[in-house]
Amino acid sequence: MRGMSIHQSAFPVLAFRSCAPSRAFTIMDQNRDGFIDKNDLRDTFAALGADPEETILNAFKVFDPEGKGILKKEFVTEMLTTQADRFTPEEMEQMFTAFPPDVAGNLDYKNLVHIITHGEEKDQE
Numbered sequence: 143m144r145g146m147s148i149h150q151s152a153f154p155v156l157a158f159r160s161c162a163p164s165r166a167f168t169i170m171d172q173n174r175d176g177f178i179d180k181n182d183l184r185d186t187f188a189a190l191g192a193d194p195e196e197t198i199l200n201a202f203k204v205f206d207p208e209g210k211g212i213l214k215k216e217f218v219t220e221m222l223t224t225q226a227d228r229f230t231p232e233e234m235e236q237m238f239t240a241f242p243p244d245v246a247g248n249l250d251y252k253n254l255v256h257i258i259t260h261g262e263e264k265d266q267e
Contacts, residue, residue, distance in 0.1 A: 180261050195259040202251040211252040215243040 170178050172185040187194035205213055205221065215238065222229040222237075229237075241257075243249045 180259075183259070195255055198255045198258060199252065202255065206251070212248040212250055215247045215249055218249050 170182055170186045172182045183194055187197060202213070203209065205217070219234055222234065223231075238249075241249065241254050
């Protein structure tokens with residue numbers, strides 16, 4: 143494992159992934175336990191005056207101009223393995239194990255964000 147990591151029972155690698163110790167990780171690890179968990183995320187967003195659910199949803203919406211709430215697994219994989227701080231194949235596998243796409247290969251990012259910010263699956267409407 144590289145450096146500090148997300149607590150395995152907390153959230154997927156999509157939200158915040160394993161990385162070398164950095165200022166951003168240190169700022170987000172509010173309780174200084176070496177893990178970023180749900181409470182750390184809430185505290186960080188509260189300190190920034192931001193709504194965590196809205197902030198993360200807006201990041202996904204950049205890639206979903208039609209606002210469907212889903213993204214193709216292949217597209218998510220391509221974006222996360224080729225852009226900026228690239229995810230490893232192991233990190234992608236971890237994310238899709240925690241949040242598997244549907245049979246059509248779609249990742250329900252609205253549900254994913256709900257779980258990240260509330261810790262439980264959203265009831266289907």
